[in-house]
Amino acid sequence: MNFENNLSFAQQLDQADPLREMRSQFLFPQHNGKEFIYLCGNSLGLQPKVAQEVMQVQLDNWKNLAVEGWFEGETPWMFYHKELKKLMAPIVGAKAAEVCPMNTLTVNLHLLMVSFYRPQGKRFKIIMEAGAFPSDQYAIESQVRFHGYDPKEAIIEVKPKAGAYTLETEAILQEIAANGDEIALVLFGGVNYFTGQWYDMPAITKAGHAVGATVGFDLAHAAGNVPLKLHDWDIDFACWCSYKYQNSGPGGISGIFVHEKHFADTSLHRFAGWWGYQEAQRFKMEKGFVPEAGADGWQVSCTQVMPMALYHASLQLFEKAGFIEPLRNKSKTLTSYLFYVINEVNKKLGEEQYHIITPATEADRGAQVSIIAKANGKQVFDQLVAHHVLGDWREPNVIRLSPVPLYNSFEDIYRTGELLLTVSQQLND
Known part of the structure; x- marks a missing residue:
């Protein structure tokens, strides 16, 4: 043009x-x-007009139903997350069973790393982009230390060439290949928060898997921004916040993706909580964690109804926009x-x-x-x-x-x- x-x-x-x-x-x-001319949606999206209406529905449920709101009303809180899953899935290119709204972003990153960062022997390193958002850096450093490793030895950062600001895909792939037998996890942002660069996620995933590593992404700046195909790209896991391009309000609820190929893997570690327990048996209050099928099995605490309502308001606008x-x-x-x-x-x-x-x-x-x-x-x-x-x-x-x-x-x-x-x-x- x-x-x-x-x-x-x-x-x-x-x-x-x-x-x-x-x-x-x-x-x-x-x-x-x-x-204002508002050009800061990469930090906090604008409030949808329908947000107050959707929130009021849940406030009225709380007022009129109190604790019965978990099972009564048009949107019982016990199952409310399922309404969101159907709308989240097309945004990240997943099956509804592979996504779940829960917690906040860095909490979810930690929970997923419990399952998917599994260092053993010489394969203990994590490869990531240099200059990732600080929260990711802190989370990865602390996970590495939790497993008894020194971040200076266990974290490989891929940096741009001298004088450049963005990463060449080939440089990322070469670094993965060069350290392949030592890498346990490839963990990149989908879109870099500072430069706005969208990394070649399919190529990174393929390269990570080729050397036997697990591959995950922080999609804070990608979900709701760029077209994603997490399932088809065979990505192992991902998480994102919803308050940037998805307009769910400050501190809005996060989302996770776990590829369905991992659903039957009983060897995966989890930090479990009762909301991840199988739904049909949850209220029997029995000992011994049995996870709910799909991404829902990574839930820990009960549904955050009010943050979900705000996310739901925005997701409906995504649906309206196609x-x-x-x-x-x-x-x-x-x-x-x-x-x-x-x-x-x-x-x-x-x-x-x-x-x-x-x-x-x-x-x-x-x-x-x-x-x-x-x-x-x-x-x-x-x-x-x-x-x-x-x-x-x-x-x-x-x-x-x-x-x-x-x-x-x-x-x-x-x-x-x-x-x-x-x-x-x-x-x-």
């Missing part, structure tokens, strides 16, 4: 957008009566337009003041464009916020902008570029 850097062109794209009506389903933050493919089609155009607009700003400034570190190839990125501000970065960011454009600041000099196809428009992109140019010119004077 040949882009144009003007308001009329952006508005034409919005008029032709089959998802344009989805924007009206969300609430935008405001200041002094003016809406799940991931229509969103992905728009996302690629949105980010490409943002690339174009930022480059136009650089041209008008006469130099590259904003260096894009997100991959230029559409297939290698999600709904995020990260830029290095070569001068006055924090001032630029603060001025954008002051003028109602809300992105995300990352030290020391990176601004992350995340155009989310469910609710962002092409006019949002144009106006962001227009403001970025104005602010930059003012700070340069």
Whole structure:
């Protein structure tokens, strides 16, 4: 597509957008009566308007049914998670039995590593991307120490080449092959939080399995953002938060995926709890853990009804939008337009003041464009916020902008570029 850097062109794209009506389903933050252009969905998604209605249903159930709400009403809490499973599965390319909403992301990462990080003999190492989100780094370090290993010896980090910001797939595959007989677990992010790079998950999985390792992914920045096929790609396990691209509210419930090939493996260790016990026998309160079939058998504590209600509200909007493919089609155009607009700003400034570190190839990125501000970065960011454009600041000099196809428009992109140019010119004077 040949882009144009003007308001009329952006508005034409919005008029032709089959998802344009989805924007009206969300609430935008405001200041002094003016809406923000919200480009921070990679950190916290916007509130769906239906969230209050869905939450009120559960509050009314609590009010009117009290403890009987577990088994009475239109959505008995005992089985509420099953409604979500049906809607979660298409988002991550799984069977409903392979997914489950539960806990929060890092808790689930720990629980899954209990099952799938099983160091033995010389095969005790974990390979991951350098610069992963800190929570992943801390979780992996602590799991390694729990098993009695030194993180410096047990964790292999794959780093970009000198001067680069993103990883080459070939470099990841070579590192896996070179250390194959020592690797117990390959554990990557699906999309890197800092650069927005979408890793080649099928290739990484295939390479990990080829050397006898288990393969898992943290999909915090991938689920609800890019099309996933966890089952078909033969990934062993994954987990994600739901409050970023899936709009479930701050601290929203997490989700897990366990491939069905592991369901019958009784050798897998688990940190068990009563909600993972087989459902039909759960209330007999008997000793001896017998897991429920599927991913549900990894549950520990009882259903988190209110966080599930908020997640359910957003999942229904994904269903209305046609799940991931229509969103992905728009996302690629949105980010490409943002690339174009930022480059136009650089041209008008006469130099590259904003260096894009997100991959230029559409297939290698999600709904995020990260830029290095070569001068006055924090001032630029603060001025954008002051003028109602809300992105995300990352030290020391990176601004992350995340155009989310469910609710962002092409006019949002144009106006962001227009403001970025104005602010930059003012700070340069």
